[in-house]
Amino acid sequence: MNFIQGAFRNGKPLFSRVRRAAEAGLRDALDFAFPRSCLLCGNGFDEGRWLCPVCGRRVRESAAAALHSDPEDFPYLAGERHFDGLAACWEFNPDLEQCVHRIKYSGMERLGRHLGVLAGEILREKQILGTRPDAVVPVPLHPVRRRERGYNQSERIAAGFAGVFGFSVRTDLLARQRATRTQTDLTGEERQKNVSGAFRVLRPDSVRGLTLLIVDDVVTTGATLNACARALKDAGASSVFGFALARPVLRTGAGTD
Ligand SMILES: [Zn+2]
Structure with a gap:
């Protein structure tokens, strides 16, 4: 019995189930490519975008793009800091x-790329990045987590962001x-312990003397960025900066989040 015969055996064609699943998959794919309603307000619109014009404008205008490099910009980061500065586009809203x-x-990896592009355009417009990195390095996911999610969101953000400036993205270094x-429920100190030693440089020869820009979705305490920067600096990178879509609103005197 071949596959075709087997598929129609028992009267209940396997194909109809396969077709239904394929149709549902295609619908999802089309929704992801051309959402029919705004992700933030739910209002429908015709154009193949992620956000309606009103929300798109609000997101763009809420950008608080800045380069943070003073120690007091990282009040939750205890101990030695290994990165040289962090550019973030939004304060978390x-x-x-x-x-x-x-x-x-929700599997919206293309939205990651879209926001990466938007952030890149805003940072370029405001001339936030002073240094041109030799390469952009997305914060890697553990292979198991990556398999579960199907993609690494930081890679998608990095791809959009780097494309605006013509930077190259390297996923083979870290x-x-x-x-x-x-990290969500951890205090600042716990976050540092959690990620300490979690990253490994794959090609120490390739990072020596380089200026690198690490990309993450959100930087909260800076612990993940710090752990990545430490690994890269130990391998000989000369400067390591970070870029994140968003960072928390800085409140002096606030406790760890
Ligand atoms: Zn909207």
Whole structure:
């Protein structure tokens, strides 16, 4: 019995189930490519975009693009700092929170690229980046987490961001060698311990003397960026900067989040 015969055996054609699944997949794919309603307000619109004109404008105008490089810009980061500065496009607001959640947990990887492009355009317009990096390095996911998610959101953001400036993206330099628990519920100190030693440079010869820009979706305490920067600096990178879509609103005197 070949596959075709087997598919129609028992009267219940396997193909109809396969077709239904394929149709559903195609619908999802089309929705992802050309959403029919705004991700933030839900209003329908015709153009193949992610956000309606009103929300798109609000997101663009809420950008607080800045380069943070003073120690007091990282009040939650205890101990030695290994990175040289962080450029972030937004202070975390409900719009960004929703977008980042969609990128990470709703499979909307192309939204990551879209926001990466938008952030790149805004940073370029405001001339935030002073140094041209030799390469952009997305924060790697552990292979198991990457398989579960199907993609690394930081790579998608990095691709959009780097494309605006013509920077090259390198995913072959850094790896996450230890699966770490999600940082969301951890204090600043716990976050540092959680990611300490989690990253490994795959090609130490290739990073020596380079200026690198690490890309992450959100930087909260800077612990992940710091752990990546430490690994890269130990391998001989000369400067390591970070870029994130969003960082928390800085409140002096606030406790760890
Ligand atoms: Zn909207």
